[in-house]
Amino acid sequence: MTAIAASPPQIALRRDTLRARDGSVARGREHSAAGTITDIFIGGCNDPRTRLVADYARAHASAHPERDTAYFRQSQGGALKSYLRELPDHARINIVAHSWGVPTACRALSRVRRRVELLIGVDPVNRNPLGLLPEPAALPGLRRLVQVEATGLARHWDDGNGIASIGRFWCGDRPAAFRGDGGERIDAPYPHSFFVALFEHRPAGAPSAADILRGA
Numbered sequence: 001m002t003a004i005a006a007s008p009p010q011i012a013l014r015r016d017t018l019r020a021r022d023g024s025v026a027r028g029r030e031h032s033a034a035g036t037i038t039d040i041f042i043g044g045c046n047d048p049r050t051r052l053v054a055d056y057a058r059a060h061a062s063a064h065p066e067r068d069t070a071y072f073r074q075s076q077g078g079a080l081k082s083y084l085r086e087l088p089d090h091a092r093i094n095i096v097a098h099s100w101g102v103p104t105a106c107r108a109l110s111r112v113r114r115r116v117e118l119l120i121g122v123d124p125v126n127r128n129p130l131g132l133l134p135e136p137a138a139l140p141g142l143r144r145l146v147q148v149e150a151t152g153l154a155r156h157w158d159d160g161n162g163i164a165s166i167g168r169f170w171c172g173d174r175p176a177a178f179r180g181d182g183g184e185r186i187d188a189p190y191p192h193s194f195f196v197a198l199f200e201h202r203p204a205g206a207p208s209a210a211d212i213l214r215g216a
């Protein structure tokens with residue numbers, strides 16, 4: 001049985017219930033079975049308004065009751081670190097982050113140092129003003145990194161593209177772990193704010209990021 005609740009800030013894990021006090025909740029259950037798969041979604045700057053990632057996480061939780069699903073906003077780095085520390089050693093952890101949610105994931109992983117099977121960054125935007133803050137260039141324990149690149153920016157202009165362009169100008173383009181040739185890359189012909197289209201885009205003869213997550 002799936003229980004979804006919405007109320008008061010922090011993450012509380014209960015049997016069959018995962019509560020996020022920011023009002024955006026997916027699904028959780030008691031971590032008991034060996035090899036439990038935990039999928040964590042992290043929204044970008046605009047997700048409290050658009051709820052694109054939050055709603056996708058809810059749908060993912062309903063479609064995959066055999067997996068644990070959690071959702072965080074990009075501003076909830078502290079709660080994300082606490083959640084990662086509380087997961088049992090046998091948990092298989094996958095993270096999907098959009099935009100400013102990607103640096104939130106990178107900072108959390110660099111501090112918690114958990115083994116993570118998969119990190120998917122959907123059109124990452126850094127959050128490091130003028131590059132003045134130290135950034136984790138390597139993520140210990142990460143086994144697979146996938147970057148989805150929005151290549152539709154030039155053909156579309158909306159609030160999401162504007163925020164992404166400004167963020168990359170002032171904040172150092174992408175998080176350090178996503179620069180260069182590290183990891184795998186999927187080019188998707190959609191603008192920055194089209195999270196679902198970006199995440200589910202299948203290049204010719206290749207899986208989408210969503211396919212990769214489902215197979216993880």
